[in-house]
Amino acid sequence: METIFKFILMALTAITLENAVFARGFGVFRAYKMSSKPRTLAAFCISITCLTFMTSLLTWSASWLIGEFLPEAPIVYIRPFVFLICAILAYLIFYPLAAKVKPASFAEFKDLIPMAAFNCTVLGASLISAHQSLPFESWAGFGLGTGIGYFIAALIVNYGRSLIHIADIPRVFKGLPIMLLFIGLVSLALYGLVGHQLPI
């Protein structure tokens, strides 16, 4: 029961207080580029959520193995490389699985899967969990929550884009500048919720 509670709590933390887009700026470029195409955005976000969760499970296992069998190893060099290998393994599992489970959607969105697998969100979630030395249930919860949080953030960016589209924006602010201002203001609101200390 306590395990499930910690999992849910960490997932909620990753969705709200340590949101990948608003608290760390992960995946802002992709969320902005795809916000005009809802179906593409949905497919991308689902892929990121699955890949982040799968990568989290693999990276926890890798981190445990490193701790058990290579305690003296220089962790600063080994950990990022091993975590990247785990992300690649998750991608190699997910890509053919997506082709088998949903062939029609896969044919339409297969170019998005590498984008979803190799970005700061997927690897960043695992590196943050490792930095904070989280236990397994919290690590997995943080991974799942990061993906879901990215999905929600992308929906907020999409909503913001539709509001900005009908507003009278100065010419030099049209496009990326106004979207960054919008994301910055939402980030400011979340910063007020968190307090004055954001862990890296």
Add this chain to the structure above:
Amino acid sequence: MQYQKLRKARRTLKATDGFIWHNDVLFSGFALPFIVVAATSLKNAAALCIAMLFSTVPTALIMSFIPVKFPKWLRAPLACIFSMIFVLLSYFPIQFISLEIFDSIGIFLPLVAVSSLIFELSDSNLHGKWADATIGAGMRTLGFAAVAIIAGFIRELLGSGTIWGIAVMKYKIPGFLPVFSGFILTAFLAAAIRQIWRAIMAAYIRAENPLPDLKEKERSGMA
């Protein structure tokens, strides 16, 4: 209207694509987490620039030799592996910047290996054109470096009252250091560069197509 000077200027500037012409960060939004979150000081910005240089240029060079027949869906993981190796190699020169640099930047240093710039390099069709690939990657790194250093300088000076860790100002605004101020500062930098470009293009057009003298027109009309 004449546009020859403008066209000539554009052809010349296109050689700096990613740096001066269509800066990757300010026009396209690449590599934003590093500018918005990590570039809170000049030292951090310098470390990120070294890591980005080490990761993009060699990766672009290697990827230009990968055969065209290589499966497209495996290009990105391959590029990320090479990029991560070079980012880890960059730790050696970065450690000379400061003793606390790795604590200061945190997880953002290894994340350079999976930045959107690396993904774009893996996706580009520059097979065999190793010189173009290397120069292109160099320009993109310069573009990132320019924005990172400007953002790092402004945020460190106004947020901490220091430049390169040396105190220069008593008055400081800590609100320049959190993430939201990074987004807002980058937004204003992006708007500023657009305005500068508009002014430059307008100057070229005006140089070739000067406005008619209105008083002369009135006199000739009256005569």
